[in-house]
Amino acid sequence: xxxxxxxxxxxxxxxxxxxxxxxxxxxxxxxxxVMGITDEKARRLADAVLNAKSSIRLCESCQxxxxxxxxxxCSDPRRDRGVICVVESPKDLVAxxxxxxxxxxxxxxxGAISPMDGVSPEDIKVKELMSRLGPEVExxxxxxxxxVEGEATAMYIARLIKxxxxxxxxxxxxxxxxxxxxxxxxxxxxxxxxxxxxx
Amino acid sequence: xxxxxxxxxxxxxxxxxxxxxxxxxxxxxxxxxVMGITDEKARRLADAVLNAKSSIRLCESCQxxxxxxxxxxCSDPRRDRGVICVVESPKDLVAxxxxxxxxxxxxxxxGAISPMDGVSPEDIKVKELMSRLGPEVExxxxxxxxxVEGEATAMYIARLIKxxxxxxxxxxxxxxxxxxxxxxxxxxxxxxxxxxxxx
Numbered sequence: 001x002x003x004x005x006x007x008x009x010x011x012x013x014x015x016x017x018x019x020x021x022x023x024x025x026x027x028x029x030x031x032x033x034v035m036g037i038t039d040e041k042a043r044r045l046a047d048a049v050l051n052a053k054s055s056i057r058l059c060e061s062c063q064x065x066x067x068x069x070x071x072x073x074c075s076d077p078r079r080d081r082g083v084i085c086v087v088e089s090p091k092d093l094v095a096x097x098x099x100x101x102x103x104x105x106x107x108x109x110x111g112a113i114s115p116m117d118g119v120s121p122e123d124i125k126v127k128e129l130m131s132r133l134g135p136e137v138e139x140x141x142x143x144x145x146x147x148v149e150g151e152a153t154a155m156y157i158a159r160l161i162k163x164x165x166x167x168x169x170x171x172x173x174x175x176x177x178x179x180x181x182x183x184x185x186x187x188x189x190x191x192x193x194x195x196x197x198x199x
Numbered sequence: 200x201x202x203x204x205x206x207x208x209x210x211x212x213x214x215x216x217x218x219x220x221x222x223x224x225x226x227x228x229x230x231x232x233v234m235g236i237t238d239e240k241a242r243r244l245a246d247a248v249l250n251a252k253s254s255i256r257l258c259e260s261c262q263x264x265x266x267x268x269x270x271x272x273c274s275d276p277r278r279d280r281g282v283i284c285v286v287e288s289p290k291d292l293v294a295x296x297x298x299x300x301x302x303x304x305x306x307x308x309x310g311a312i313s314p315m316d317g318v319s320p321e322d323i324k325v326k327e328l329m330s331r332l333g334p335e336v337e338x339x340x341x342x343x344x345x346x347v348e349g350e351a352t353a354m355y356i357a358r359l360i361k362x363x364x365x366x367x368x369x370x371x372x373x374x375x376x377x378x379x380x381x382x383x384x385x386x387x388x389x390x391x392x393x394x395x396x397x398x
Binding site: 031042046 | 203206213214220221229231241242245246252254255289292
């Protein structure tokens, strides 16, 4: 059934419907929001889309999204250049930064190895990681997700790096802080037991 | 805390966060969606926003959103010009059209009278409705929402129109089709009893 909204409004609804997590009703609501804002605000929204597309690229070093390459973290003299934390996505990097605990550098893979989905090591930023591993690098922390793909990726990269004599570590898995042992899945509990430390 | 994303990405996230029903996490997800689509598709999204803003206006007759005035419904010779169904919003009109039952014209008020929210009759399209009520109009159907504001608006407009000798009706309220009497609220049930018909 053809949309009962005017063509240009229908076109906007359809653009919003393409977005992740936006169904038809949400798309209609968003399109009506656009109808209701001032021309200037609509222009700002459209410009933000185009600006982000044109100015965001990958940092030549860590492959994180950035407006200027090398990125703010890679060019920050206060960061420890001896440690590289490897994550799957820019969102993981942001989550890590929010802890304010980590002071080293990052490397964003933009994915994880997944033969099932046709993602091989060449499809993610493994080559770029290897080319960064100069003599100043002492440790590479694998902070890929605790999924089959994340684990496989961590293992794959560990095998490549080990022969270079660089320490390679994996972040700990276990019961989340505030989590309930009763409701933890078996894998998480097994990992928590395995990773136990003396207190 | 400043965003940990590059400025132009942060700007895009902030634009999405202004949208109704879009929280921070959804805004980040949408911004990453934009990062992931082609330049051409991003351009199409931005253009859809600007196009909809520039080409959508209100139909000079029924006040519905349209690309061309008078709108498709008002200029359709098959529609019955003797009946005008008054709704609060373009979305209500679309809901009504989907029933495929109604063959008359519409009038979109763009709101409902609400002294509490400072919405007076002059703030909605009442004047425009009154100016349409020529001799060909036989019935005005008030299809405003069954809320305090919707009822007040229906009553206000009914009082204006009654002296003109035009039939004015209100859509029926009652138990929704497929609804459960057990769970109906008292107001709805009272309305359903009041509106009962012989079978």
